Amino acid sequence: CGILRAAKLNIADFFKELPQFVVKAGPILSNIYGSDWESRLEAKEMHANAIHLKILSKYYKRVFGEFFVAVDNVEKNSSVAVQASDYHRFGWLLFLA
Template sequence: MDSPADSGEIDAVESRFTEFCKNVLSLDESTFSQSVKLFRETKHLMLSNLSTVGSITAEEAERYWFSFVLYCVRRLSGRSSEDEHTESKDDGFTLCQILRLANLNLVDFFKELPQYLIKARAILDHMYGADWKSKLETKEMQANFVHLNLLSQYYKRTYRELFHANEDKQSALVSTTELVNDYQRFGWLLFLAVRGHAFSRFKDLVSCVNGLVSVLVILIIHVPTRFRKFNVCDDPRF
């Protein structure tokens, strides 16, 4: 049985979780109820874990736990097959939104997630069934993030090899610089749109690179020639 001090601590943590769900994330009632249910089932694990955290503070550990709970609810709470292939829902929150509002890093979140899943395994088995791991798709989400990070770096590097970027000295006018940035942003957003509609949910890296090259070709054709760093007639790449 919890001591009065423990009960007070539990109540305070739950109050902060409720505040985060309702006032920060603005969850609907159904999602909020599911989140509170999972939180209450696992909060004793969180409180026992706070005393053993290493390089992070107790306050950070609490925010990680809030995010773990919400991530599990987001992924496991009876989503339809159509919802599984979209990044957002009418309930209005995604993993990136959770982490941004909790002031947490995505890479660190995925590093800490396995420990949470080990501790909460029995509870997740009971609440969501034995197949919750396949529904959670943690490894696929991690691979997705790594791929997007690599693709973003490749795109930025290649774009700046082909076109004058904002830090280029030849971009003398602010309006011109903003226009160049708009082209760069447009290319990346176009790639994300193509990636979301033309490929499966978890895209292999080779297909994505091919899609990104296609977007760069579109930019080469349509971006005004004055922004190019190359001459089509003289460049050996063409």
């Protein structure tokens, strides 16, 4: 993730460019790491996981909004907004566990 931030790439752009990287760097990486370098990289699995997490995140945001944000809209306090953000993150981590 640090590499993506340093390169100013989001994860969608990274996975969009990855097949081109594999084609261009494949022969070099095969010589260095062996013929199974692509399976060791686990890029396809990471891509599938990223897609699933994106879908789950959209679902969670919608459900969180339906259950919690509607109740908190009565109070328009900035501290409530901070607490709601903390609750959102905590709930997301629980949801993933």
